[in-house]
Amino acid sequence: MSEIYQRIYQSKKMTAADAMGLVENGDLISVPTGVGEPPTLLTALSEQRQRFHGVTVAQILPLRKFAYFDPETVDNVRHLAFFYGGASRAGGQEGWIDYLPSYFSEMPSLIKNRQIRVDVVVTMASPMDEHGYFSISLATDYTMAAISTARVVILEVNPNVPFTNGSCHVHVSQIAGLVESEDPVLEVGLPQIGKVQEAIGEYVTDIIEDGSTLQIGYGAIPDAVVMQLVNKHDLGIHTEMIGDGILKLLECGAVTNRKKTYLPGKMVATFALGSQKLYRFMNRNPMLEMHPVDYTNDPFLAARNDKLVTINATLQVDLIGQCCSESFGPQSYSGTGGQVDFVRAANRSRDGKSFIVLPATAKGDTISRIVPTLTTGAHVTTSKNDVNYVVTEYGLAQLRGKSAKQRAQALIGIAHPDFRGELSEAARKLKLL
16 A cells, blocks of 8 residues: 555655645645744745735744745735744734734634635645655644645655654645655754743742643743753643753653643644754654644643643733733734633643743833733733733732732732832822722
């Protein structure tokens, strides 16, 4: 049977330039998160962009600024951001890149229901196995839903892409074309950790119990938490992103997945972001499963893990607990992502804890990130009704079950000392104190 699949494989192999011939004017092309983006295919699209009209490339967190990120050719190929990254942020703020708000967990259903119409999927993929399957392991996310509905699926097959377990496989019969590449998968290093991040991490880790299951977002503060968990025992992983921080916890023995109450013994994630060492670790590892984001981020499923701990960063918090994690005022910076999914999951989990973390100040201690009210036009990411713990380098404020006045008092208490007086005065004007 493998010989049959090899013949089908060879019949669908083509150059990246020829693969772009499968794209039609007006198509929406779905691209996976982060390192799942296929560079050879997106380079070919960029080189041919002027022959297209009305093509849209939709993606969460692009990492490379391909030539199609071009305000002069947006009528040919335009980017649609599900979440802004370094490659797309400036274009979004300038207005020639559009933004589609959504909870990360709901993106597959939006695609399956045709509320987001996907015509073409391009994605990185592992080499084909003897049964004719490729693994979409680096970013399973919404890509599997897109594959199920698209007219055309094109793979960039690379031997450096791991073959992983989980609901992340596509059969050679499902694809319209494939190109081969051998470049190393893009590496994304760990963020820089300073004293502020370490202090926040210490407050969080002090109340994380042995046997907890973790969801850890990307950023210096979540990573600072990871670095201080090395002496914990029997931690588990149910997350959207697997990175090198989690790998360190596995290597030191802090993560065993033995005490998980949902999928014990298994780590679950929907995309990877890290080093070559991480990608090698993922390959055919029976401990790890990569699943679509409507599985990993479903609050009802994630909450089946007792002691679920979720750690996510924000930009600004007001005195009743509203969190803006994706914009500076009305100016978009990132996106909703999976923060709300996992905050709600932790709230539903038995003995769960959700942490929203942020430095107390910005711009050299000249601006407080704890504010009386969110900046005008700010995007509310996590609502006051969902937020549980808010943590700065000055302490921890627990908000659920607290009145508006109690919340204001707690949040002022973890603000930078230089701003507590004016925050108290503002709270009195707002009748919160």
